[in-house]
Amino acid sequence: MTARYPFSAVVGHDDLRLALLLTAVHPGIGGVLVRGEKGTAKSTIVRGLAALLPGVAVVRRCRFGCDPARPDPACPDGPHAEDALADGDAAAAADAVERRPARLVELPVGATEDRLVGSLDLERALTEGVRAYQPGLLAAAHRGVLYVDEVNLLHDHLVDLLLDAAAMGRAHVEREGVSVSHAASFLLVGTMNPEEGELRPQLLDRFGLTVHVAASRDVATRTEVIRRRLAYEADPEGFAAGWAEADAELAGRIAAARRALAAVALPDAELRRIASVCSAFEVDGMRADLVVARTAMAHAAWRGADAVSEVDVEVAARLALPHRRRRDPFDEPGLDEEQLSQALRDARSEMPETSEADTVDGPDEDPEPPGGPDDGPDGPDGGPDQPDPGPDGGGAPEPGQAPEGSAPDSGKGSAEPGESGSDNGRAPADRPPAVPAPAFRARLLEVPGVGEGAPGRRSRARSRTGRVVRSSTVDGSGLHLVGTLAAAAPHQAARGRRGSGLVLRPADLRLAVREGREGNLVLFAVDASGSMAARQRMSAVSGAVLSLLRDAYQRRDKVGLVTFRGRSAEVALPPTPSVDAAVARLRHLRTGGRTPLADGLLTARKVLTIERLRDPRRRPLLVLVTDGRATVPVAGGDPVADATRAGALLAADGVAAVVVDCENGHVRLGMPDRLAAALGAPCVRLEQLSAEQVAGVVRAVRAA
Known part of the structure; x- marks a missing residue:
């Protein structure tokens, strides 16, 4: 078996290493969620952690790894002979106990519920009257590490199961009238790439700590990463042997901190500091306060202190609060360092003067893990947060800064209000992005029939x-x-x-x-032409699409975004689980020019055709947002007829669709209704997308 890459050999990622080490000291913290781009050694460092954990003594032949000193009285393999495990019978205890390394158990993305919690042999239960139970991965991970790579791609009900087990320390199986419960205490570590979709806020909150990692931009650091990796690949055993002493030192420090943890004091002054900081960040519930307290105690034990001080609270807050600050599903997770510093200053000013001596252990204590300070080459949390450059890499001007040639808003009632540009090849006159109107709870749009797609919350399956x-x-x-x-x-x-x-x-x-x-592929085709560009109107459209995107996020859909304006359409966002990316693109959407409606529909059809080959089980739902006023033909024909034919092609492909009618003004041409008839889809007025304005849950998409 090839030696694992040593934990100590990982370059940088100081916050991630610290978070993992603190959770190893105090598993009650609740696990670590590692967020970061691909290729940042997330999996490598987690796998290296298991080798640092102290070995465990287990009851021999117990499939659930019971601790001989405190065997689980409800263990399915029990009852264990406690008298044989007692200190007074050394020979029997030696025969009944074995030692093994702490396990690293990996949960694959495609795991089933049976594989996670175990399965029951119901045929034996019915015929023999016995409870025949095959343990799952939760049992195997007991007293070790459970590692979930790409946790954001795991089915939601499985994430709920493993987080419940991690929080309670037990796994429960209730199936066909047979009940089994066993101990399942483990160090939970999940990794994810935010580009592939976010976890729901409820699940984010269940992870104790979170760390964002990013590749260093420092040339010297990147050079050292390459050097060490190539050395490891050339001789894994020799490379691991070279770092064995450093890993052994860390392992000894973890064991010492575990032993010291019970004696670490948490003064009332620091309790008030923790409560004050969590209150300042307006986190929901009390889980954050408890996690910060446990993490601060683990950090104090890690640095050899007898009591928690302000430096421990600061480190704990920086690791425990970033993912709990999201007030909206599309808020960026993260922690403002200046806000944290201000919260600590405010808490300090509220402390009684007599409490200062109780909360400071001295300036010479080193709170950092071996390998570098927290603000090492990768910066805090593995790299400073960079502002979103926008869909085009940073070229979009600020809202309200209209470029030259921007056409003024036109009045109501004309067939092409507000359109600018012509067929002379010039680029359309852009308008800056409109500020979206307030979001609302969207009505349910679902695909007809029964599918077999990925688990979600939209359509029957x-x-x-x-x-x-x-x-x-x-x-x-x-x-x-x-x-x-x-x-x-x-x-x-x-x-x-x-x-x-x-x-x-x-x-x-x-x-x-x-x-x-099931979750569906929801493809938004948004008309961004001049006829849609009136500021108040586009604001309402953007707010409605944002509301539908929030609904797609909650229902676990994949989303894509096609926009059309000027002379052609473009795929602003290929289908992705990351609804956040669609929101970012929509917020930078610029408008203006003519209406190539037919090209928009044909582009959407091409996207859906390709996606059907990639993921044939995921059924699509096309949401077309337009006023229906086509002005650009496909090949010199009639623009309206071309759009109707494109809609008929989508209908022939069996694509479920809904047309969001954005036509307004005193003169209504009814173009969205004609387009909806060609698509075999319902036509929904923009204001009818709000669930509050519709009685009950509306199934808006009917069978073609």
């Missing part, structure tokens, strides 16, 4: 975790108990049944067909 709708002998997920009993019952006399158990045959088994919800 066959799933592994939904409600049971019927039994089947061919397809399904899990045993349908009632169906199996009903199939076996008529044959018991012929099979010579004796006693209380059923006599089952393979043909009796029935599978449960379940129905839940």
Whole structure:
């Protein structure tokens, strides 16, 4: 087996290393979420952590890794013979106990619920009356590390299960009337690339600490990364041996900090400081306060202090609060260092003068982990946050700074109000992005029929975790108990049944067909032409699309964005799970020029065709936002007829769609209605997208 890359050999990422080490000292912190771009050694450093953890003593032949000193009284492999484990019987204790290294268990993205929590042999339970249970990954990770790579791509119900287990220290399996519970205390580490989609705020809050990592821009640092990696690949065992002493020193320091943790004092003054800082950042609930307190105690133990001081609270707040500040799903996570400094100053000013001596351990204490200060080559949190450059890399002017040639807003009622530019090849006159109107709770738009796509919350779908709708002998997920009993019952006399158990045959088994919800591909095709560019009107359109994007975020959809204006359409955002990216592109959307509606529809069709090949199970939903006033033909024909034909092609492809009618003014041409008829889709007025204005939940997309 190839040696793992040593933890101590990782260059930079000081905040990440510190967060992992503190969680190793105090697993009650609740785990670490590592956010960062691809190729930043997230997985490498997590895998190296397991080698630093102290070995564990376990009850021999216990599949759940029970601690001999405190065996789980509810262990499915128990009861364990506590008298054999007692100190008074050394020979029996030695025979009943074994030592092994702390495990690193990896949860793959495609894992099922059975693989995570374990599975039950229901056939044995029915025929023999025994509780036959096969442990899952939660049991294997007990007293070790559970590592979830790409945790943001894991099914939501699995994330809920593992976070519940991490918080309670136990895993529960309730299935077909059989209940199993076992200890599951582990160090939880999740990694994710935000470009591939965010975790829901509820799940973010369940992680104790979060760290953002980014590749260093320092040439010397990058050079050292390359040098060490190439040396490791040339001789993994030799490279690991060269760093064995440094890793052993860290492992010893973790063990010492664990032993010292129980004796670390948390003065009332520091409790008030923690409460004051968390209150200043307006975090929801009390979990943040508890995590900061536990992290501060772990940090004090790590640096060898007897009591928590302000420096411990500052480090803990910097690691525990960034992901808890999101007031909206599209808020950027992060912590303003100046705000944190101000919160600490305010808390200090409120402290009684007599408390200062109790909260400072001295200026010569070193709170940093081995390997460098917290603001090392990668900067705090692995690199300073960079402002969003916008969809075009930073070329968009500030809102309100209109470029030259910008056409004024025109009046209502004309067939092409506000359009500028012509067919002479000049670029359309741009208007700066409109400020979106306030968001609202969007009504439900769903795809008709029953799909089989990725789990989500939009459209009906066959799933592994939904409600049971019927039994089947061919397809399904899990045993349908009632169906199996009903199939076996008529044959018991012929099979010579004796006693209380059923006599089952393979043909009796029935599978449960379940129905839940799926996430869809929601492709937005947004008309950004001059006829849509009136400031007040585009503001309403942007606010409505943002509301639909928030709805897509909550329903776990993939999203894409096609915009059309001037003479052509463009794919502003290819389909992605990162709804945040779509929001960023929309907020920088510029308007102006003519209306190439047909090209917008054809571009959307091309995007959906390619995506169907990549992900055939995910059903699409096209949301067309337009006033329907086509002015640019495809090949010298009639613009309106071209748009109608493009819509008919999408309908022939079986694409579910909804047209959002943005036409306003005294003169209404009804173009969106004609376009909706060609698409086989409903036409919804812009103001009708709000759920508050619609009675009940509306299924707006009907079958073509």
